Amino acid sequence: MTTPTSHTSPLTLYGETFQSRLLLGTSRYPSPSVLLQAIERSKPAMLTASLRRQTGSGGEASQSFWNLLRQAQVPVLPNTAGCHSVQEVVTTAEMAREVFETDWIKLELIGDDYTLQPDTLNLPEAADRLIKAGFKVLPYTTDDLVLCQRLVDLGCQAVMPWAAPIGTGKGPINPHALRTLRERLDVPMIVDAGLGLPSHACQVMEWGFDAVLLNTAVALAQDPICMAGAFADAVNAGHAAYRAGAMQAQDSAQPSTPVLGTPFWHQA
Numbered sequence: 697m698t699t700p701t702s703h704t705s706p707l708t709l710y711g712e713t714f715q716s717r718l719l720l721g722t723s724r725y726p727s728p729s730v731l732l733q734a735i736e737r738s739k740p741a742m743l744t745a746s747l748r749r750q751t752g753s754g755g756e757a758s759q760s761f762w763n764l765l766r767q768a769q770v771p772v773l774p775n776t777a778g779c780h781s782v783q784e785v786v787t788t789a790e791m792a793r794e795v796f797e798t799d800w801i802k803l804e805l806i807g808d809d810y811t812l813q814p815d816t817l818n819l820p821e822a823a824d825r826l827i828k829a830g831f832k833v834l835p836y837t838t839d840d841l842v843l844c845q846r847l848v849d850l851g852c853q854a855v856m857p858w859a860a861p862i863g864t865g866k867g868p869i870n871p872h873a874l875r876t877l878r879e880r881l882d883v884p885m886i887v888d889a890g891l892g893l894p895s896h897a898c899q900v901m902e903w904g905f906d907a908v909l910l911n912t913a914v915a916l917a918q919d920p921i922c923m924a925g926a927f928a929d930a931v932n933a934g935h936a937a938y939r940a941g942a943m944q945a946q947d948s949a950q951p952s953t954p955v956l957g958t959p960f961w962h963q964a
Contacts, residue, residue, distance in 0.1 A: 730921060737925040773801070812889075819835060839877060867890065
């Protein structure tokens with residue numbers, strides 16, 4: 697069901713290619729078994745994992761989680777979830793590099809605990825410090841064009857704007873801003889946060905976004921395994937539609953069957 701078709705192409709980030717355009721979070725699943733089956737069903741490019749949350753649980757639970765990630769055999773994208781200062785971000789990223797043995801990092805710097813909106817004022821500084829430290833930074837950000845352009849100017853080779861606040865499942869609440877981002881920025885863009893339905897994922901992929909990152913929409917579904925597959929299919933369908941080139945919308949009805957050449961067209 698989720699095998700890429702001839703109309704899909706690999707995702708390229710920081711010079712590395714991935715066969716899937718879906719990234720999957722690893723928290724809030726009913727059980728480790730369900731998480732593993734959701735991974736197997738959707739075959740994501742990367743799995744996000746929070747070092748702070750997992751090390752906070754400690755002991756046997758943390759070890760079990762690491763074992764599950766190894767069993768999944770999918771590249772891990774550590775994130776800096778829960779960080780509220782630039783120094784916290786840098787420290788957490790350095791620890792994640794040691795634990796996961798990777799330079800990839802999803803940069804999260806939270807500015808508001810209620811909406812979990814990124815700290816847009818300090819995000820560029822955090823990104824700059826991580827890039828200078830050798831990280832491949834994927835910054836979680838709002839759909840603000842100036843901020844995203846600033847992150848690209850600092851050296852981020854991809855950005856991850858939200859569709860809506862984390863965990864809301866509302867889908868794209870500002871289509872104009874997202875489509876403007878896609879038109880103006882010539883870097884890979886991953887829609888991160890706020891998607892709730894496979895149709896939301898399909899829609900942003902039809903607009904030309906390069907990938908989507910999901911967690912809550914899959915983890916809290918009644919059947920997370922089935923929902924993971926549905927999102928994977930939707931991402932492939934949206935990307936295929938974008939590459940195929942959609943027809944232009946018309947203001948008035950247009951006949952789909954030509955009159956000329958149709959039998960008896962000239963008779964009254």
